Amino acid sequence: MSTLPQISLAKLAADATRCEEQQRLQLACEEYGFFYLEHGIPREQIARAIEASRRFFALPQSTKERYGHASQDVYPTTARGYSPLHGEMLHPKAGPDPKELFDLGIDNEGDRRPFAGRTNFPDDTVAPDFARSLLALQATVLNGVVPQLGNALADLLNMEHGWFGRHFSPPTVLQRVIRYPSSGGACAKHTDNGFFTLLLQEELPTRPLQVWLNGRWIPVPSLPDSLVVNLGDMLQALSDRRFQSTPHQVVHSGPTDRISLPFFIYPHIDARLTSQSGQHTFGVAEMMLRNYESIWETGKGAGRALELQ
Numbered sequence: 001m002s003t004l005p006q007i008s009l010a011k012l013a014a015d016a017t018r019c020e021e022q023q024r025l026q027l028a029c030e031e032y033g034f035f036y037l038e039h040g041i042p043r044e045q046i047a048r049a050i051e052a053s054r055r056f057f058a059l060p061q062s063t064k065e066r067y068g069h070a071s072q073d074v075y076p077t078t079a080r081g082y083s084p085l086h087g088e089m090l091h092p093k094a095g096p097d098p099k100e101l102f103d104l105g106i107d108n109e110g111d112r113r114p115f116a117g118r119t120n121f122p123d124d125t126v127a128p129d130f131a132r133s134l135l136a137l138q139a140t141v142l143n144g145v146v147p148q149l150g151n152a153l154a155d156l157l158n159m160e161h162g163w164f165g166r167h168f169s170p171p172t173v174l175q176r177v178i179r180y181p182s183s184g185g186a187c188a189k190h191t192d193n194g195f196f197t198l199l200l201q202e203e204l205p206t207r208p209l210q211v212w213l214n215g216r217w218i219p220v221p222s223l224p225d226s227l228v229v230n231l232g233d234m235l236q237a238l239s240d241r242r243f244q245s246t247p248h249q250v251v252h253s254g255p256t257d258r259i260s261l262p263f264f265i266y267p268h269i270d271a272r273l274t275s276q277s278g279q280h281t282f283g284v285a286e287m288m289l290r291n292y293e294s295i296w297e298t299g300k301g302a303g304r305a306l307e308l309q
């Protein structure tokens with residue numbers, strides 16, 4: 001059993017249930033900052049991306065490193081490609097995380113803005129179906145989940161009609177594939193810096209993802225046909241701290257390694273947003289670049305990591 005709220009996209013969409021589901025969503029955002037979302041994404045599509053990712057991570061280290069940050073042609077280069085075990089540090093006290101990962105985004109050729117442009121992927125001869133299955137999953141998530149949830153959140157913030165479409169067309173997307181080794185994988189405590197994160201995780205007997213709520217760590221097991229949503233620092237700022245960007249961590253060991261597929265959703269890269277009260281204004285590119293500098297250059301960790309014990 002899980003103690004996190006469960007929200008249904010279908011109920012948010014249907015006239016008969018929308019109002020009640022919006023109220024439940026509001027409570028989830030204000031009290032938890034974390035909830036399950038029943039999504040309707042075909043199970044086979046998720047399984048296909050996880051299988052292809054497992055095959056990629058099983059390649060020789062030297063092959064995977066051909067697709068590392070140095071090979072990527074986006075700014076910053078740390079926003080794309082392969083990062084080995086202990087490559088990223090989310091909290092300085094914990095040190096580099098025992099996990100390996102591959103980052104991609106919206107594959108828009110020729111876009112030279114920060115966090116945009118094409119990923120240097122292994123092709124099908126090297127990692128069969130890796131790029132295709134991940135980009136197909138991205139299309140499903142961007143069409144079938146992001147606008148529906150984004151509009152519901154904008155309504156709760158009393159933003160004007162069309163606000164979400166105006167500031168998220170297209171969103172900035174950092175899509176990640178993570179492998180936590182069975183011998184002990186982890187992702188240190190942090191908050192996510194973006195608007196919201198959608199996490200698809202494998203169903204495992206263990207409960208590696210944990211959320212910091214009311215002074216203790218609460219496990220967030222995978223539930224069938226649901227993804228986990230957590231709110232990020234940008235949404236917390238935009239709601240004048242009414243919505244919570246909740247600290248979380250991963251501690252994994254078990255019979256198998258663990259693959260997780262987070263989608264970090266940010267507004268349009270050129271957007272400048274002002275909170276409901278007018279108290280907080282921030283530029284998206286500027287805030288994202290500051291977070292990347294904190295993780296990859298100054299070693300201060302992700303999101304509000306330094307504020308956390």
Ligand SMILES: O=C(O)CCC(=O)C(=O)O
Pocket residue numbers: 178187192199201209248249250260261262
């Ligand atoms: O792998 C997970 O379950 C969560 C990872 C996470 O929190 C992150 O990468 O920001």
Ligand SMILES: [Fe+2]
Pocket residue numbers: 190191192248
């Ligand atoms: Fe996170």
